Amino acid sequence: MIEFGLVLGIPFLAALLLAVCGHSRRAPEINALCSLLTLAGAALLTVRVIGQGPLVLFEDHFFVDPLNVFLIALTALVGFTTALFSRPYMRVEQEYGRVSPNRMRLYHSMFQMFMCTMLVALSTNNLGILWVAMEAATLTTVLLVALYRTPASLEAAWKYFILCGVGIAQALFGTILIYFAAERVLGSEGGALLWTQLDAVKSDLEPTVLSLAFVFLFVGYGTKTGLVPLHNWLPDAHAEGPTPISAVLSGLLLNVALYAIIRCKVLVDGALENSFASNLMMAFGLLTVVVPAFYLSRQKDIKRLFGYSSIEHMGLITFAFGMGGPVANMAGLLHMTVHSLTKSAIFFAVGHAAQMAHTQVIDDIKGLLKVSPTVGWGLMLGALAILGMPPFGVFTSEFLILTTAIKHYPWATPVLLAALGVAFAAIFGKVQAMVFGRPVIKPLPYDPAPFPVFLHLGLVLMLGLWVPPYLAEWYRQAAKFIG
Amino acid sequence: MIRSILGVLPEAGQIINLCAAIMLLLGFSMLAQRRILTLINLFLLQGIVLFVSILTVALSTGQNHLLWSAIITLALKVVALPWILHRLIRRLSVKWDVETLLNIPATMLVGIMLVIVAFNVATPISELSGTVLRSTIGIALACVLLSFLMMITRSKAVPQVIAFLAMENGLFFAATSATYGMPMVVELGIALDVMIGMVIFGVFFFQIRQQFDSLDIRQMERAREE
Numbered sequence: 179m180i181e182f183g184l185v186l187g188i189p190f191l192a193a194l195l196l197a198v199c200g201h202s203r204r205a206p207e208i209n210a211l212c213s214l215l216t217l218a219g220a221a222l223l224t225v226r227v228i229g230q231g232p233l234v235l236f237e238d239h240f241f242v243d244p245l246n247v248f249l250i251a252l253t254a255l256v257g258f259t260t261a262l263f264s265r266p267y268m269r270v271e272q273e274y275g276r277v278s279p280n281r282m283r284l285y286h287s288m289f290q291m292f293m294c295t296m297l298v299a300l301s302t303n304n305l306g307i308l309w310v311a312m313e314a315a316t317l318t319t320v321l322l323v324a325l326y327r328t329p330a331s332l333e334a335a336w337k338y339f340i341l342c343g344v345g346i347a348q349a350l351f352g353t354i355l356i357y358f359a360a361e362r363v364l365g366s367e368g369g370a371l372l373w374t375q376l377d378a379v380k381s382d383l384e385p386t387v388l389s390l391a392f393v394f395l396f397v398g399y400g401t402k403t404g405l406v407p408l409h410n411w412l413p414d415a416h417a418e419g420p421t422p423i424s425a426v427l428s429g430l431l432l433n434v435a436l437y438a439i440i441r442c443k444v445l446v447d448g449a450l451e452n453s454f455a456s457n458l459m460m461a462f463g464l465l466t467v468v469v470p471a472f473y474l475s476r477q478k479d480i481k482r483l484f485g486y487s488s489i490e491h492m493g494l495i496t497f498a499f500g501m502g503g504p505v506a507n508m509a510g511l512l513h514m515t516v517h518s519l520t521k522s523a524i525f526f527a528v529g530h531a532a533q534m535a536h537t538q539v540i541d542d543i544k545g546l547l548k549v550s551p552t553v554g555w556g557l558m559l560g561a562l563a564i565l566g567m568p569p570f571g572v573f574t575s576e577f578l579i580l581t582t583a584i585k586h587y588p589w590a591t592p593v594l595l596a597a598l599g600v601a602f603a604a605i606f607g608k609v610q611a612m613v614f615g616r617p618v619i620k621p622l623p624y625d626p627a628p629f630p631v632f633l634h635l636g637l638v639l640m641l642g643l644w645v646p647p648y649l650a651e652w653y654r655q656a657a658k659f660i661g
Numbered sequence: 662m663i664r665s666i667l668g669v670l671p672e673a674g675q676i677i678n679l680c681a682a683i684m685l686l687l688g689f690s691m692l693a694q695r696r697i698l699t700l701i702n703l704f705l706l707q708g709i710v711l712f713v714s715i716l717t718v719a720l721s722t723g724q725n726h727l728l729w730s731a732i733i734t735l736a737l738k739v740v741a742l743p744w745i746l747h748r749l750i751r752r753l754s755v756k757w758d759v760e761t762l763l764n765i766p767a768t769m770l771v772g773i774m775l776v777i778v779a780f781n782v783a784t785p786i787s788e789l790s791g792t793v794l795r796s797t798i799g800i801a802l803a804c805v806l807l808s809f810l811m812m813i814t815r816s817k818a819v820p821q822v823i824a825f826l827a828m829e830n831g832l833f834f835a836a837t838s839a840t841y842g843m844p845m846v847v848e849l850g851i852a853l854d855v856m857i858g859m860v861i862f863g864v865f866f867f868q869i870r871q872q873f874d875s876l877d878i879r880q881m882e883r884a885r886e887e
Binding site: 306314339357358 | 782786789802805809812818821825828829832835836839840843844846847850851853854857858862865868869872873878881
């Protein structure tokens with residue numbers, strides 16, 4: 179109870195506090211401290227849920243089970259490291275005169291508010307509140323994407339707003355349909371939107387309505403996950419906002435949207451007793467792996483490049499959950515974790531690289547290794563990790579996904595392998611040219627923060643070599659939950 | 662469910678059907694409307710129709726939370742949002758703006774197709790929902806899709822936002838006609854999101870115009886290509 183209050187309360191209060199003093203000199207430290215406290219709360223909550231089983235709070239409106247506690251802990255961790263990274267990053271931005279004190283206040287406050295909405299979305303038991311929190315997360319990030327007020331960033335934010343607004347309206351219609359189906363079973367008083375109650379009666383829900391609801395929910399939350407063909411907003415939003423925001427968008431928000439889809443899939447699978455939801459997820463997952471692979475080589479902007487890479491990985495995870503079964507689900511969860519850690523580490527390195535070069539154009543960034551070994555190695559190792567090189571964790575999860583695909587859906591394997599190969603060629607070539615070569619860039623006025631990058635990469639390396647037993651048990655429980 | 666409506670307020674079913682018909686009509690007229698000012702007034706009318714239909718359902722079924730939902734609709738969709746929009750277009754001086762690049766006959770034809778699709782999709786749900794409210798779910802979905810179409814066809818920022826808000830209206834109409842409204846806490850949350858979203862839109866309008874000297878989205882896309 180107290181732990182849970184910490185997890186949701188601290189980001190909210192921090193957002194209010196930083197709305198007042200977010201422009202002060204110590205604001206980045208306050209931001210990091212609040213994120214650390216949230217992380218501590220999440221750690222306590224995790225220990226509690228592992229020890230005592232699922233937790234239901236506030237008249238059933240919130241609940242924490244093995245599936246979401248894992249994502250809550252991940253969200254709090256990446257939130258904390260991003261706050262650490264944003265400390266030197268935003269100082270440099272201020273030095274360059276790209277953000278005014280007022281914008282700093284907006285940035286810090288919205289960063290914490292964004293964390294808060296994501297944690298609410300993850301921990302709520304009410305599908306309606308889940309929708310409200312997802313929409314609120316969109317609104318906060320729209321402000322963050324448009325932080326620099328350049329023409330390109332305004333265009334990106336507008337596109338993001340409109341596309342995700344439309345998408346999420348479809349999700350609301352899906353939620354209404356689920357409520358409609360549930361009301362006939364549970365009655366209008368019995369909390370017909372509460373996931374735990376829906377889960378208990380899922381086999382009695384009307385299959386036709388639920389399958390229609392899933393289509394709408396999948397389109398809606400799929401837009402936020404960045405599934406093709408509704409992925410257009412994602413590269414722009416990643417490229418134009420401040421880099422800490424690209425890191426949390428890619429590492430966290432996409433996961434949260436995917437989590438919403440998984441929750442709905444569990445209900446629909448129970449009601450339908452066929453593989454409709456799985457097939458839909460596999461089809462769109464596969465499409466989402468293949469299409470961005472061919473956009474990668476054409477990218478000139480480094481942040482757009484990794485934005486497309488995030489789309490590809492989201493497709494892979496969607497495909498894994500679509501296949502279902504204990505191994506594929508576990509691989510999906512593991513891939514969510516390692517992608518989130520690796521991609522945010524890459525954005526940390528990319529952010530500093532772009533600051534040194536005063537540009538995000540790949541061709542103009544050269545010789546990172548000579549100017550700043552931490553940033554250079556961070557980017558190189560991060561790129562190798564995200565491309566699925568052993569011994570990093572991404573290799574493990576991709577290996578599990580591919581072997582499951584070979585076993586159950588052999589036709590999909592060559593497609594996946596080809597897409598991953600194309601992505602490797604495109605990204606590795608570009609990153610290599612950035613890291614090595616004759617330097618044309620200058621060092622930064624503030625030291626880049628090496629800790630977040632190497633902490634993330636270290637964790638990904640550990641997950642590739644050895645998954646601690648309690649963590650493995652946790653993955654297994656969560657995978658069983660998804661079914 | 663339906664019997665209770667007819668018991669308390671005999672004409673309730675008729676009123677809701679009438680409201681649904683007007684909603685659809687308004688959806689089409691918004692699709693075909695070139696003037697921003699008229700568009701806002703149509704949006705206001707849509708809000709009033711939504712308010713009347715929620716009120717009718719609330720009175721005839723005696724569900725108290727629907728009364729609150731009707732009040733929220735009145736305050737937000739009939740008073741607050743149209744007022745903000747009016748103020749915005751006055752301050753942006755786009756009050757007499759006319760959208761010229763709009764092929765109305767073609768848009769209307771696509772709109773009719775969408776209505777047919779919506780009715781087909783809604784058939785399985787309406788069959789479960791009893792007789793009086795049967796057609797309203799199809800109409801609500803049609804309104805959502807029509808607003809969707811409007812969003813795609815418009816190139817100016819303000820009409821796009823009005824389309825977005827009209828879509829929200831269609832969704833609320835769907836929620837009331839299919840399920841007697843969502844739980845209170847959810848409705849409050851949605852209303853809050855819409856309100857904050859509107860404020861952000863408002864700020865954006867000024868920023869966009871400052872940067873591009875126009876509220877035309879195509880200008881922004883051109884800026885990116887260069």
